[in-house]
Amino acid sequence: MKKSIDWAEANAACEALTEQQDSLTRDIVTRLAEKWTLWALAELAEADAPLRFSRLMERVEGVSQKSLTKVLRQLERDGLVTRAVFAEVPPRVEYAITDLALEMLELVHPLWQWTTVNIAKFEAAHATYDHEVPARVKRA
Amino acid sequence: MKKSIDWAEANAACEALTEQQDSLTRDIVTRLAEKWTLWALAELAEADAPLRFSRLMERVEGVSQKSLTKVLRQLERDGLVTRAVFAEVPPRVEYAITDLALEMLELVHPLWQWTTVNIAKFEAAHATYDHEVPARVKRA
DNA sequence: GCTTGTACTTACCTGGAGGTAACTAATGAA
DNA sequence: TTCATTAGTTACCTCCAGGTAAGTACAAGC
Numbered sequence: 099m100k101k102s103i104d105w106a107e108a109n110a111a112c113e114a115l116t117e118q119q120d121s122l123t124r125d126i127v128t129r130l131a132e133k134w135t136l137w138a139l140a141e142l143a144e145a146d147a148p149l150r151f152s153r154l155m156e157r158v159e160g161v162s163q164k165s166l167t168k169v170l171r172q173l174e175r176d177g178l179v180t181r182a183v184f185a186e187v188p189p190r191v192e193y194a195i196t197d198l199a200l201e202m203l204e205l206v207h208p209l210w211q212w213t214t215v216n217i218a219k220f221e222a223a224h225a226t227y228d229h230e231v232p233a234r235v236k237r238a
Numbered sequence: 239m240k241k242s243i244d245w246a247e248a249n250a251a252c253e254a255l256t257e258q259q260d261s262l263t264r265d266i267v268t269r270l271a272e273k274w275t276l277w278a279l280a281e282l283a284e285a286d287a288p289l290r291f292s293r294l295m296e297r298v299e300g301v302s303q304k305s306l307t308k309v310l311r312q313l314e315r316d317g318l319v320t321r322a323v324f325a326e327v328p329p330r331v332e333y334a335i336t337d338l339a340l341e342m343l344e345l346v347h348p349l350w351q352w353t354t355v356n357i358a359k360f361e362a363a364h365a366t367y368d369h370e371v372p373a374r375v376k377r378a
Numbered sequence: 379g380c381t382t383g384t385a386c387t388t389a390c391c392t393g394g395a396g397g398t399a400a401c402t403a404a405t406g407a408a
Numbered sequence: 409t410t411c412a413t414t415a416g417t418t419a420c421c422t423c424c425a426g427g428t429a430a431g432t433a434c435a436a437g438c
Contacts, residue, residue, distance in 0.1 A: 103347055105284035115354060119361075123353045126360060131271030133396075144245035151415055165396060167416065175371075177363025187405045188414040198359060205349040207243055212345050213263045214255060219338060220266060221259075223317025273426075291385055305426060307386065327435045328384040 126176065134161045134169050136206065139199055142179060148192035178202070266316065274301045274309050276346065279339055282319060288332035318342070 112120060129135055141157040142149060149157070155166050170193060173179040178199035184190040213220075252260060269275055281297040282289060289297070295306050310333060313319040318339035324330040353360075 102344060103283070105280060105286075108347065109280065109284055111351075112354070115357070119354070119357050122357060122360060123350070126353050127350065128271050131268050140245060140249065143243070144249055146245075152413095162397060163416070164398090164418090168396090175364055175367040176360055177366075183415095186414095187403085188412090189404085189416080191415065198356070201356075202349075202352065204242060205352050207248065209342070209345040209349065210263070210267065211248075211251075212342065213266050214252070214259070216338070216341075217255070217259050217262060220262060220316055224315055226317075227315040292383090302427060303386070304388090304428090308426090323385095326384095327433090328382085329386080329434085331385065 129172055129176070130202075130206065132169070134158060134165055135173070136210075137161075138166065138169055139173070139178065139195060139203060142193060142195035143200060143203055148182065148194040151191050151193065154193060173199070269312055269316070270342075270346065272309070274298055274305055275313070276350075277301075278306065278309055279313070279318065279335060279343060282333060282335035283340060283343055288320075288322065288334040291331050291333065294333060313339070 115123070137158050138154065138161075141154060145157075151166070151170075154170075155161060155163065158166065161169075170179060170181065174181050178196055180194050180196060182192045182194070184192070255263065277298050278294065278301075281294060285297075291306070291310075294310075295301060295303065298306060301309075310319060310321065314321050318336055320334050320336060322332045322334070324332070
């Protein structure tokens, strides 16, 4: 079994963090996996220019105002997007992705790619499981 | 602004998937970010040998029986762990990580590493945000 | 005959994600 | 005067992750 990562060492590195830092790392990664976060970041990355709230909402198809607002607040707090308010009527607010977020996306991308490339393996695993497992369910 | 990934192209690749496959990809990635999933996988990877349910539960500190069971069922269904039941009393069940999961962990690891390395930037961003934003809150 | 150990399952509860729908402030246009 | 526009906020609802606590089956050991 190939093993390129030394997991004992990796785990030790994690435990070197304070408990607070460790939980922050988890929070960041968890947040990335929330329903709209990656999508919003990807759209901002693709646009390669600041986007108004409403333009972004059009691109992130299906998101609600409430959810988009929340996601953007979180991303702003994490330093992954910037928010610029213009004192105009009607209001104009522009969101842009930061270099920090672009760095992060560079690392997320291979994982996403890998998953899509291997999607057939997952479908096969599901089919096997769904076929075999009913047999081990107890009868009433 | 450096831009090593062609996001337009990346997005096009995503849209080439069926809607069902796209949602499956999201499910897989979302599952990875659930509370105990990565931890359990990392322990199985570190052990480098099958682990009994109770041994794994000791290693994944703080997880409940219910949650660990659920996570393992999902991972088994996704083909990321194997489950071997021995017809003994008391029961013995051994879980092992698959090569598919090891491949995936190789891609998750850099992301996690990057996050821990940059933890100070996130802490700084939070401090800035928490300091500045109260000023833009409306007064009652 | 009662306890112990293992790997669960089940019932019950709480918190938070995320959805819909309605409300808001400010101003230029009709 | 009334409407449209923008970027929200708020109330209300449902679903699900995840926690605790207790129950289950079976045999070996005291």
